Amino acid sequence: QVQLVESGGGLVQAGGSLRLSCAASRIIVSTNTMGWFRQAPGKEREFVGAVSRSGGNTLYADSVKGRFTISRDNARNTVYLQMNSLKPEDTAVYYCAAAGSMALMTSTPPRTNYWGQGTQVTVSS
Numbered sequence: 321q322v323q324l325v326e327s328g329g330g331l332v333q334a335g336g337s338l339r340l341s342c343a344a345s346r347i348i349v350s351t352n353t354m355g356w357f358r359q360a361p362g363k364e365r366e367f368v369g370a371v372s373r374s375g376g377n378t379l380y381a382d383s384v385k386g387r388f389t390i391s392r393d394n395a396r397n398t399v400y401l402q403m404n405s406l407k408p409e410d411t412a413v414y415y416c417a418a419a420g421s422m423a424l425m426t427s428t429p430p431r432t433n434y435w436g437q438g439t440q441v442t443v444s445s
Contacts, residue, residue, distance in 0.1 A: 323348060324416045329439030332406055336443070340401040342416030342436060349418075352433060354392055354399040355425045358412035358441075365415070370425045371399065379422060384410075406443045413438040 328340040342354065355370030369380040371390045378390050389402040399416060416436035419425040425432065 323434045324418065324436035326414065326416050326436045326439040329414060329441045331442045331444065334406060334408055334443055334445050336406050337402070337404045338406065338441060340403070340414055340416075340439060340441070342399040342401075344397055344399075344416075344418065344434070346397045348434060349392065349397045349399065350394055352418035352420065353422050353425050354390075355417045355419065355430075355432075356390065356399075356401045357415045357417055357430070358410075359415070359438075360409075360412040363412075367426055367430065368401070368414070370419075370422055372422060377422065379426065403441070406441075408443045408445045411441060411443050413440050 325343045332338050356368040357365050358368050359365040367381055369390045371378050371392050375392050387405045392399045415438045417432040418434040419432045
């Protein structure tokens with residue numbers, strides 16, 4: 321049973337923007353830190369960013385800081401990843417994840433409770 325469902329991926333030119341969405345059940349969104357990871361071809365999955373349960377605390381990978389923004393709408397049970405100033409190196413499958421805390425989300429390996437199925441983002445040069 322799929323618990324997290326991502327959408328919003330696609331093909332965009334460098335410098336463009338995309339917004340990814342992650343829909344989940346109310347209990348998952350309200351009780352977990354929510355985050356995003358990505359995996360490019362031939363590379364390991366890497367942390368992109370996360371937002372705390374309250375939305376008051378966010379954390380980003382250095383590679384996306386200042387360009388990507390994570391937000392959550394607990395009323396809609398949805399988490400968003402707004403991606404601006406996209407670069408070809410941002411091309412990857414993007415995964416939504418839920419974990420018990422920011423520390424668990426960012427541990428190596430990440431100790432998540434749920435994963436989404438992924439959505440492809442392709443940035444052309």
